[in-house]
Amino acid sequence: MNPLKLVAVSAGLGLPSSTRLLADRLAEAARSHLAGDHEVEVAVVDLRDLATDIANAMVAGFPGARLREAIQVVTDADGLIAVTPIFNASYSGLFKSFFDVIDNTALAGKPVLIAATGGSARHSLALEHAMRPLFAYLRAIVVPTAVYAASEDWGTGGDASTDALAGRVDRAARELAGLVAGRPASAALAVEEVLVPFEQQLAALRP
Template sequence: MKLVVVSAGLSQPSSTRLLADRLTAATTRHAGTGVDVEVEVVELRDLATEIAQHLVTGFPPARLAAALDAVAGAHGLIAVTPVFSGSYSGLFKSFFDVLDKDALTGKPVLIGATGGTARHSLVTEHALRPLFSYLRALVLPTAVYAASEDWGEEGLAARITRAGAELARFMAPEGEAAPAKGTASAKGTAPAEGTAPDTDTAAAIAPRSLTGAITSVDPAGGFEVVPFEQQLAALKVG
């Protein structure tokens, strides 16, 4: 499986890159025994000039083209941005502006952001989630925001672990589960070592089989998908 990480941090060292690295570590840790996860990190700081050139010429330079191809070919994406003026950074937005409009369709995306204060914690919901939903990505339920005071807190570590477990589960190849080591499968029972998950479990986990909204994800107990028709019927009743 290929995991691509997009980090829009501008400084070195960067808290944005630190959060991206921790989310990456949590994802690979939950990928499952024997699952090879290839990780590629795209540092937008290094591509700022190429992104600007692409915006005005319509043609991506070689390094940017390689980064765009990596994102399009990934099985999963981690996207982390610093918060500027209450939203994602211009560099972050510009990168996804030049990405092919179909590159993220159906792709699981874990979103994260960093900021100096907890007052920006909803940026993942009012800015990042709508952006990736517009690009038709499969945006995971758990988004991770880290304010300056959050580093070292147990709450941040728990959110990172939960988010990584979700992404690992959705990145699993069709027909294969990716439970965390020592946790149960999507049906609540861990499969025996060396055996494949049953067809019901595979169908529940395979990203391409999802046709509804993801309402909850539990690393130990799988996730729940409510069909759109059922949601619509509930709204009409209400």
């Protein structure tokens, strides 16, 4: 059997980056949930290194070689982890631009775990009002648990009233692993096959 491919996309800008750290933790947790029954390959696409390539692709209309390679890695993934810092209550421009240059059918039927980092827990709803709709539009299968890590979440264990970061990471990773392990290899193709072009739907209505 071919190994399962997990790919984490990190839009962190700093060095070191809490966004990249969260992406790594989620990828490792998902890998560990799959590793008992599957061979797993993990790759990370760091958008910081591709910022110029992404900007050029937005202007020129086509990606260069490095960006094409990154897009192929994401397209070939069995499961995707997408992590962005939150700016002005939404995902970063770099994050959005990367997914704008990917064909809008490339993620159809693909399991995706969404996650974000920010300075305050007040921005956690950006996962639901910005990120989840983005991947729903791309027809990805987004896991129920989204993971947000505020500055105060790092290094804390939580309490009886707080679901600690480690617990959220584990739950989301387990959900992603379940979808990846149970997803047929032809799932993305199957999604495309059931889509009927609008013109064909109209033709069927004509007498």
